[in-house]
Amino acid sequence: PYYDCIVLNGTVVTAADIACYDLAIKDGKIMLLAPKGHLENTPATRVIDAEGAYVMPGGIDAHVHLAEPPLFGKGRTADDYTTGTRSAVAGGTTTIVSFAPQDKSQASLLDALDETSGKAADQAYCDYSFHLLISNPTAQALDEFTLLRERGVSSVKIYMTYEALQLRDNQILDVLLKARATGITTMIHAENGDVLDWMTKQLEDRHLLAPKYHATSRPQILESEATNRAIALGELIDAPILIVHVSSPAAAEVIRRAQTKGLPVYAETCPQYLFLTREDLDKPGFEGAKCVCSPPPREGSVDHEGIWTGLQNGTFTILSSDHCPFIYDNAEMGKKAAITPEHPNGHFKYIPNGCPGVETRLALTMSANRLTPQKFVELTSSNPAKLYGLYPQKGALIPGISDADLVIWYPPTAIDPFPISNSNLHHNVDYTPFEGKTVSQWPRYTLIRGQVVWDRDHGGIVGQKGYGQFIKRDRSCFTAPNPVPWSVENF
Ligand code: URP
Ligand code: ZN
Ligand code: ZN
Ligand code: ZN
Numbered sequence: 012p013y014y015d016c017i018v019l020n021g022t023v024v025t026a027a028d029i030a031c032y033d034l035a036i037k038d039g040k041i042m043l044l045a046p047k048g049h050l051e052n053t054p055a056t057r058v059i060d061a062e063g064a065y066v067m068p069g070g071i072d073a074h075v076h077l078a079e080p081p082l083f084g085k086g087r088t089a090d091d092y093t094t095g096t097r098s099a100v101a102g103g104t105t106t107i108v109s110f111a112p113q114d115k116s117q118a119s120l121l122d123a124l125d126e127t128s129g130k131a132a133d134q135a136y137c138d139y140s141f142h143l144l145i146s147n148p149t150a151q152a153l154d155e156f157t158l159l160r161e162r163g164v165s166s167v168k169i170y171m172t173y174e175a176l177q178l179r180d181n182q183i184l185d186v187l188l189k190a191r192a193t194g195i196t197t198m199i200h201a202e203n204g205d206v207l208d209w210m211t212k213q214l215e216d217r218h219l220l221a222p223k224y225h226a227t228s229r230p231q232i233l234e235s236e237a238t239n240r241a242i243a244l245g246e247l248i249d250a251p252i253l254i255v256h257v258s259s260p261a262a263a264e265v266i267r268r269a270q271t272k273g274l275p276v277y278a279e280t281c282p283q284y285l286f287l288t289r290e291d292l293d294k295p296g297f298e299g300a301k302c303v304c305s306p307p308p309r310e311g312s313v314d315h316e317g318i319w320t321g322l323q324n325g326t327f328t329i330l331s332s333d334h335c336p337f338i339y340d341n342a343e344m345g346k347k348a349a350i351t352p353e354h355p356n357g358h359f360k361y362i363p364n365g366c367p368g369v370e371t372r373l374a375l376t377m378s379a380n381r382l383t384p385q386k387f388v389e390l391t392s393s394n395p396a397k398l399y400g401l402y403p404q405k406g407a408l409i410p411g412i413s414d415a416d417l418v419i420w421y422p423p424t425a426i427d428p429f430p431i432s433n434s435n436l437h438h439n440v441d442y443t444p445f446e447g448k449t450v451s452q453w454p455r456y457t458l459i460r461g462q463v464v465w466d467r468d469h470g471g472i473v474g475q476k477g478y479g480q481f482i483k484r485d486r487s488c489f490t491a492p493n494p495v496p497w498s499v500e501n502f
Contacts, residue, residue: 012054013037015461020047021061021419024384025068025408026393034066034408036415039460041408057463059456063422067388068406069105069457070373070418071395073142074255074279074331076365077109078130086346086363089336090439092134093476095369098334098438100136100465100474102370103418103454106405106482107137108395110168112144113152115175120145120155124162128481135479136472137459138416140401142166142198146176148186156193163483165400166196168255171237172204172305183244191250191497194486196277196398198253201237201262202229202306211360222299223292225359226307231259234306238262242269242276248497251275251490253398256333258284258306260317267326275490277328277398282375283308283366284318287444297357300347301339302444305364319381322390328398328489330390332372335365336440347442367440371431371450373418378428378450400485415461418454426452437472 016036023032023044033050035043043050077095079088090098092109099107111127113120120143131139143159145152145167159167169186170176178186183199190197210228214220219227238254242265245252257263257280269276287308292299302308309315321327339347349361373391376382382390396406407413428451433443457465457474464474486492 012056014042014053014055016057016059016415016458017050017053017055018059018061018066018417018419019050021064021066023066023408024388026385026389029384036461039415041410041413041415043410044408059419061419063424064455065384065420067418068392068408068413069416069459070103071106071392071401071406072099072104072332072334072369072372073108073329073395073399074281074333075099075107075109075369076335078127079110079112080114086337089338090334090367092131092139093136094437094439095334095336096136096139096479097472098370098436100457100459101437101472103373103457103465104369105137105416105418105457105459106139106401107369108140108142108399110144111141113146115147117147118149118151120152121158121162124159124164131481133477136464136474136476137479138482139479140399140482140484142168144168145186148178148182153185153189156189156195160193160195163481165194165484165486166198168198168200170200171241172200172202172207174204177204180240180244183241184248187245187248187250187252188497191248191494194490194492196251196253196487196490198255199241200256201234201241201254203233203237206233206236215360220354220356220358221293222297222303222357222359222362223289225303225362226289226292228359229305229307231261231309234259235261235265238265242266242274245276246274249494251277251487253277253279253328255279256281256306257327259309260314260321263317263321263326267321270326277489278321278326279329279331280318280321280327281331281333282368282372283333283444285315285379286375286448291444297348297350300349300357300362301442302366303359303362303364304333304335304366322382323386327390329395330372330376331395332368333365334367334369336367336438337363337365338440339442366444367438368445370436370438371443371445374450374453375445375448377420377452397488400487401482402488405482415458417456417458419456419458420452421455
């Protein structure tokens with residue numbers, strides 16, 4: 012048959028449109044859009060009847076940590092490119108953007124990129140791309156930004172916290188200036204590291220060490236201060252920035268003010284800031300450690316509402332998982348439980364920061380029923396593609412141009428609500444922070460470049476390890492291609 016796959020009768024959703032029509036796929040691309048039912052008798056290798064169900068561009072998760080060495084001094088991430096991307100496709104995600112971390116001792120960013128590329132090659136179930144995580148912006152590293160672009164990397168991440176990673180403001184300016192000149196978007200982890208170290212010391216002096224004190228050590232003001240400073244540094248350079256994993260409405264407000272001024276400020280939030288609260292850190296024993304991430308989950312319904320509002324009103328550009336997996340049930344230092352001989356009951360300072368979530372991101376958000384289907388696609392697929400230069404190959408359904416990456420849901424009548432259970436997930440982690448949360452939907456099929464890689468009712472993971480390809484990225488679609496050069500004399 013001419014077509015490789017035909018998807019019939021679905022309610023097809025993009026960031027712009029929602030309508031019932033048929034799709035035909037050939038050679039890995041969306042090839043034809045046709046009125047509903049028109050392709051019914053067209054021969055195809057595979058036919059999927061999506062009657063009554065949403066059909067969307069596959070999820071793009073632009074914040075995933077895989078196969079990372081213990082950069083934070085707290086153990087290596089539990090998922091590699093095989094298990095992490097297996098988990099992604101089971102949750103409807105077709106492309107991830109993960110991190111290529113520069114070790115502080117590493118002068119060359121290209122070495123860091125090669126190292127991570129080696130870990131991903133022939134291992135992935137879904138397509139992937141890399142952000143360069145910069146821990147040491149030496150002159151050589153900055154000089155390599157042009158070469159990063161040639162290698163298809165158009166974003167870097169920097170940190171305002173973590174001893175091993177924290178950059179000073181002058182170093183941030185160096186990065187922003189070079190990023191601006193080379194068409195790179197700078198992702199910023201905005202927490203004031205000095206304040207948080209000071210707060211941690213205060214808590215330690217009082218022997219307040221339980222997991223919940225992780226949140227106490229990082230109050231909202233420490234996030235909104237750093238967010239404000241990141242925006243100010245970006246404004247000085249006139250460079251686009253993306254504030255990663257925003258947890259608090261206070262920080263979202265700072266971001267919205269900057270956006271209203273017309274500054275190129277973008278923002279990301281994550282399911283943990285919609286579905287977890289500070290109380291989750293206070294579960295019995297050391298169970299709260301499972302929900303330790305940075306910034307921490309906030310106060311509950313008021314803060315969650317603020318984040319939902321930011322998703323609805325456009326303050327947030329993207330919704331990512333910040334999948335950062337550590338094994339819980341292990342007494343060794345460096346594992347999530349973080350029990351040490353000195354602190355047999357644990358100490359929040361030693362708990363690896365981060366939660367797994369690449370598989371649950373779409374189902375949790377979809378099931379909350381708070382976003383229109385188009386907004387959902389915008390935040391979870393189209394905007395990540397545009398922001399990070401994957402569009403329109405990814406994040407769209409343009410005939411002849413877009414890859415046939417799809418997530419197909421159930422008709423609402425064909426699935427009963429069920430609780431999330433780690434035993435059904437495909438990552439290499441022994442827990443999910445979302446255990447027991449009820450979802451009303453789950454991806455039924457995931458297709459990547461026209462191939463079904465997840466078929467929930469017939470085989471589950473049916474894709475192949477190594478099918479996932481490295482995707483080169485261009486500059487962000489949100490920024491002008493030829494900015495007027497920055498000049499210090501403008502001030
Ligand atoms: O707690 C978190 N978010 N861990 C992952 C590392 C990071 O800063 O994104
Ligand atoms: Zn971060
Ligand atoms: Zn002590
Ligand atoms: Zn992260």
